[in-house]
Amino acid sequence: MRKLLIISLFTLAACPLESEDRAPAWDRQRAVIGPIELKDRVAYVDTARDRAVIVDASAPRPAVRTARVGRNAVFAAPTPDRGMLAVLTRGEEAVLDGQIDQEPRLYLVDPTSTAAPLEYEIGSPFDRLAIAEDGSVAVAYFSSGGFDADTGVFRNPNELAIVDLRAPPGDDNPTLRTVRSFGAAPDGVVLSPPMAVMGAPDETAGPRVFAYVLAPNTLTVLDTANPGSREVSVRLDTAGALVRPREIAFAPATGTAYVRSDNARDVLALLMTWEEPTSDTDNDFQLAAAELGAGAGPADVAVYDDLSGRRFVLAAMPGTRQVAVIDGDTAAFVTVPTPDAVDRVLLFPSGPNAVPRVAVLAALGQRVPRVHMLSLEGIHDELVPVDLRTIALEEPVLDIVAVPGAESAMIVHDDARTVLGLLDVRIGSVAPLLGVGRLDTYDFDDQGRFLVGATRDAARVGFLELGNLHPSDLPLDGPPARVFALTGGAVYVDHGDPYGRATIVPEPGARRDESTVVSGFLLAGYLDEDF
C-alpha cells in the first residue's frame, strides 16, 4: 500500500512536467531588412518576427512602434515621398505544426498610424517592387536571383503583379500579368510619373502611370490604369548587338520617355500618342519610337525643360568625347566636344520646378583631376557661343553627388573617400575637405544646409555646415553603420546592431547629453511574442 502511494506520487509529479514543444516559428532564421529612411522616422523589418519596426525620431523622446506583416518578408522600400513603407512577403505553407497557410502579400505600412497595414495578396512570391512617383501604383516582380526553391516548383520570371495602391484589395486588385518575352527575363521595372497621352480627346484618357519593363533587347510598356490591356514590346536589338536598357528619363507633359541603353548608339525616345481602342484589351495609345541622334553610346542622360517649357535631353557620350543636347520635340541636337570622356551629367539648380542653368560634367571612368561646367542658357541658339568651363582640381574625380536643395555638389577624390571637395556651382569654386577616415555613410538634409557623415571605424558622426563649410562632430558610444539626416532636422545614426541600436541627435551641433541612444528596439515585445 505504501509502495503504491509512493509510485503514485512519483507519477503525479512527472505528469505535469512533460515539456510542450514551442512553435517552430521560434527557430526560424532571422534577418533584418533596413534601416529604411522615412520622413522623420526610420523603419526596419524583422523577418523572423514578421513585423515592421518604426523608430520615431520626431518626438523629444524617441518612440518605437511595430506593425504586423506576413511571413517571410523579402523586400521593403519606402514610397517615393518616404511617407509609407512597402513590404513584400512570400508567405508560408503549413507543413509543420505551428506554420500557417499564407499567400504572398504586399503590405503598406503607415508609420504615423497605429492602424493595421493595408495588405494585398499578390499571387506569386515576388521579391522586388517598383512604386510610382505619386504613390498610386506599385508593380511587384522577380529579380534575376529571386527564385527560392522553397516557394514552388516553377517560376515565371516574366510575371508581374500590378497593384493599385489607391484602391482597396480585391479580386481585380492586384492584377497578375505575364509580359511578352523574347527569351529573356526582366532586369527591372521602372514606373513613370503620371504621363499624358498626346492627342487624348478627354479626361478618360488622361495622365496615368505606365510600367516600363527592362529586359535584354526588349522594352515592354504596360498601361497600369488598364492592366488588362495588351502590353507593347519594343525590340532594341535590330542591329544585332545585345542592347540592355539601363535608364529612363521621363517628360510626362509630352508623354515621352527617353531610354538610355548599353550598346545603343542613340537615346531612344518613346512618344505616346492617342488612338481609338478597337477592343477591350486594346490600348488607347500607340508608341512612336525615335532615335535621338546622340551618335555614340550614351553613358548618362539628363532631361530638363527650359524657361519656355521646351524639353531637352543631355546625353554624355564618352566614346566620342561629346555631350549632345537634344531638343526633345524636334530631335534637333547640338554636340559639344569635351576634353574628357564624360560619363556623368548633373544639372543645377535641380528640383521639381527648377530650370537648370548649368550642367556639371565629370569623367569618372577616366579619373581625371577636373570637372566641366556647361552653361545651358541659349545652348541651342547658334548666335550664343558654347560656354564650357573646366575646373582644375588637385585630385582625380571618382564620384560626384548633387547636394539636394543647393547649387553645389560633393566630389569624391579617392577610393577610400577620405579626400572630398565641395563644388559651388554658382561660382565654380571647389573647397577641399579632408576626412579622418573613409566616408562610409553620408546624407544631406532636405534643405542642403548640412552634410552628415561617418566612418565605420570611428565612433563619431561628423557634420559639415554647407553654408560656411564649418565642420563639427559628435562622439558616439559605438561605431556607426548608417547615418540619415531626417526631415525635421534630427540625425539618425544606426549602429548596425541586429537587436536594434541607434543614436538620435536632435539636430547637428547638439551635445551628447541632448542625444539619445535607443537600445534593443528590434526586440521590443520579444518576450510577449505569441506565434
Next chain:
Amino acid sequence: MRALVTALGVIAAAGGVASANEYELGMGMGVRRMGSASVDALSADDRHLSTAVGGAIALPGFELWGLGLEIDAGYEHAGVTGTTFQTIESDLSVHVIRVGARLRYAVSPRVSVYGRAGLDFHRARLELTDVSGSAVSLADDAHGGASSLGVGVDLGGRHRPGKRVTLGVRLSLDYTVGTGMTFDAQPAGGPGGANTIPVDAAQLGSVDISGWRAHIGAFARF
C-alpha cells in the same frame, strides 16, 4: 549569495525560538516547468533544473486532527538557457526566496505527507547574446512575487528518542502562480559612466515563471 545568507538567517532566527529536535535543514534539486508562452522566447525546453537549500521548524504547540504545522524558508536557483531564431542566445537566471507553511500528516512511522502554501520572491537576470557577436549584448534585472500550493511526501526523518539527527528523503510537487518580471533591453555593459549618451531601452516584455515544480531532496532533522 545574498539570498542564501538571508535564507539561512531566517532558519537560524526560527531556531532560536523553537524547542530541540524540531529543526530541519535540507537540500535538493528539481525540475521547474514554466508553462507560460514567455519562456518560449528563451528556450525550446520549458523544463529547467533547479537547486534548493532550506530549513524548517515545527511548531509543537500546534496540533489539529493529527496534523502538525511547520514553517519553512529556503533559497532556490533556476536557470533557463536556449537559442532562439538560431542567433539569439538567452540566459535567464532566477533566484527565489521561499517562505511557507506545511501541514503534515504522519501516514506511518516512516512516511508522512504534507500540504504546503507559500510565498516566493523572485529576482532574475536575463542576458541576450548574439551568436555572431555582431550585437551589443543585452542584460537586465527584474523581480517579482509568486504564491504556491503543493504537496509532498517525506520518507524517513521522523524524530526518534535517543537519536540526535535523523535523515530523510523528500518528494514534492507544487504549482506556482507568479507576477511577470518585466525586462528592458539595457546594454549588458551598463551605462558605462556618467558621460555616456542617455539610453532609452525598449521593453522586451515580461517573463512569467508560473508553473509546476517537482523536487527531490534530502533533509536532516535534529
